[in-house]
Amino acid sequence: MDVKSALQSARERHLQELKDLLSIPSISALPAHKDDMQKAAEWMANALQKIGMENVNIMPTGGHPVVYGDWLKAEDKPTVLIYGHYDVQPVDPLDLWETPPFEADIRDGKIYARGATDDKGQVFMHIKAVEALMNTYGELPVNVKFCIEGEEEVGSPHLDEFVDQHQELLSANVLVISDNPMLEKGQPSVCYGLRGLCGLQIDVKGAKGDLHSGLYGGGVPNPLHELADLLSSMHDDKGRVSVEGFYDDVIPLSTDEKEAYDDLNYDEESLREELDVPALYGEEGYTFLERTWVRPTLEINGMHGGFQGEGTKTVLPSEASAKITCRLVPGQNPDKIMQLLEQHIERHHSHAVTVNITPFDKGKPFVTPFDHPAIQAAGDSLQHAYGVHPAYTRMGGSLPIAETFSDILDIPIVLMGFGLPTENFHAPNEHFHLENFDKGLEAICHYYNTLGETLK
Template sequence: MQDVKTALQSARDRHLNELKDLLAIPSVSALPEHKKDVEEAAAWIANALKKIGMENVDIMPTEGHPVVYGDWLHAAGKPTVLIYGHYDVQPVDPLELWETPPFEADIRDEKIYARGATDDKGQVFMHLKAVETLMETYGELPVNVKFCIEGEEEIGSPHLDDFVDKHQQMLSADVLVISDNPMLEKGQPTVCYGLRGLAGLQIDVSGAKGDLHSGLYGGGVPNPLHALADLLASMHDNKGRISVDGFYDDVIALTAEEKEAYDALKYDEEATRAELDVPALYGEEGYTFLERTWVRPTLEINGMHGGFQGEGIKTVLPSKASAKISCRLVPGQDPDHILQLLEKHIEQHASRAVTVETTHFDKGKPFVTPFDHPAIQAAGAALSKAYGAETAYTRMGGSLPIAETFSDMLDIPIVLMGFGLPTENFHAPNEHFHLENFDKGLEAICDYYNTLAETLE
């Protein structure tokens, strides 16, 4: 590994200049006016794959933005690593809050600032450079590799399920590596081995045919806002537990080993409370903050609308009210089943004086790879070596539906080996990436690929 470390250090300036070129492409997948920029980013990735010695490089069309594929399959008898990432980025609004232009990468205080610096161009780029460095140092790779880099992650990967389904043989591998998630905190190397799923729902409540004067009609006709508030309140008890019948029935409990690992992190809940500036943390009784946010399901109200929203008061009795709900799901739970349970609960608890309709939104299944799996433990060992600190094995409260897609269709373990930090403003102005993690992360990736063959034998 010393030769690899020396090679990485000597190439650092070149690497960062190349990363700046990639970050300069405004590949905003959500905005039609950036379609050509998204295509340019795909071409950049494809060209970079060719330069580092990948074969069968192809920009593969979907019904939306393309997927870039490339592979190197000459490590006979060795495992195959599938590397997933995305080259699209979030919109930059509000532009006036950026200290430097979002697509003109700027390095200051050992951080690189640009849209996509941490989510996910910077982390995809690290895998490109790790593979390049191994190839240049040894003339070959210690494992077989396949790259699958998409352009629609920031809009929910609407066409990736179909792509993976159609190309299962091409994408088959022994382990999937994703670097698109944050570390636990600065200096704390982290391997994430599970993500929560997602089920989204909108509730629309209708009363009279139009808004009414609250003085003339108040108390005599149904108020959709009152009905909605009562309905939403029925979904939790006073101890933070979800009151929807059957909601917890299929939840797979945390293992004793996992609980011990979480307790060993000695997570500072008071620091979190202070950082968030709230009087107290809140959640399901009997569970720690990490357990509530990593391994317990949730039902959250994300938005409510109805009646007069302007300054001052308007004594209106609204004709309509609505709310948006999202449920984060854990292993054992199926989003379609959860939505059925929610529908049943709404039907049973809604006022008969109003009309209630529902609309389903995003869905995604949870996934978990056993944290004692050899591929997970090898990643942890490589990270510990690079950072000089014990690796934390965590789950993550958020959802990454594509991870479950790969897990389900390809039946492979997934290693979420991220190098971003929660404070790096991904999806917000002044997104940045700490170069400490760029440097140590590159070492860790190279070491992981070097040792993975022996680990999975």
């Protein structure tokens, strides 16, 4: 029996096992589900043991445990580290779910449940792919290590320390993650880079309390005016960030990458219509994909100050604040960008007010070289399973755990996800298309079957 036949014959069993996993309400953000988190970790450990993994261990952290298991008997073959997470998001609002979130329901070719696509369904696929390879050949074509954590949905607060303390245990030739969406339905994709993150809050303080605008307006500084001037100084009229030095370390897009993006023929007009905006916007001279994948940004996420109620109140507020995040690209360091932002704010704010800066999350960008054999092999495997040429993409968002592995373990990362952007992860009625469950399993098996020769 070949691997594809093995997968097909085991499909109903796989779906039942997946339903069992999805029935565990492993919500890491809610202390009331601590026992469920342990139950999910034990389920993962048992699943690894059943498929022949060795050294399976539920390893403690400062929070929820990490599940580890390996199979290291493929001599002179590369080692693949597979990352996933068993925790899920809360389910609120519950009344918007068509079926209970922890009672998996299959309808219209999709499986509905919390965690179906993010990330239980996708990490489950890697377990079943390894099982199919083991059952078919009696061994694996590569060495395999699993690292399945339970805190991704709360920011992986203990993963950095865990990876740092277990560098030798987790050492590998490539890291594979399936916790991201495909480009679109029918269009598989390999993601080889993510932007980093740098965030802060700006608080502007004027008088000791709110003032009557008729008695004091025009005579004392207005924090809202000062904040608006400060924020407007951060971009020019062509969409570029005006912070001095912001672009100094940006690594330009390669010719091959640009051609690959152009070949996607991304329909910006359809996007504009879908978003219902008069026009798209961004840094002049770049396409939408380039602006959101490979160019850095500075965005105002929120502003607050003064009277917010209905009607009018003639007040001159004493305080105003704004929250800002920058998405960073390879070459940029979040600590340096934070310093540049602080210097810009100091140079441009009025000294008639007091300005305080509070740094928020920071994360480094990462990119695996576009032509890396592990990336190209992933694309070949997707084409084998789907019958269409895959897209090679970066993503505009940030995935701190990817940067953690890249920075500490110094290994290439392949993001080969099988979810779709429309599958409601983090929202009611989360679901996973079984078409991608089936083809994704075939792609993963093909990938591991060929990776041993690819990375020699």
